[in-house]
């Protein structure tokens with residue numbers, strides 16, 4: 282993860298024991314599409330990431346455990362890159 286990266290936050294696990302319970306996290310309450318843009322560095326190896334529902338700090342550990350994935354735009358759409 283670095284400044285300028287697009288990142289995607291993985292979905293929250295469902296509440297198996299209480300199906301009617303809703304997740305109260307930043308992304309669920311904000312109805313975010315969970316895709317964000319890394320705008321700056323933050324303390325403790327973290328990054329400030331701008332999502333559609335607002336800014337949120339992600340830490341290096343979030344990426345290490347697989348909760349956050351960097352989206353490789355070049356790999357997904359090489360034809361877009363060549364048109365620039």
Ligand SMILES: [Zn+2]
Pocket residue numbers: 293304305306307308309310
């Ligand atoms: Zn959630």
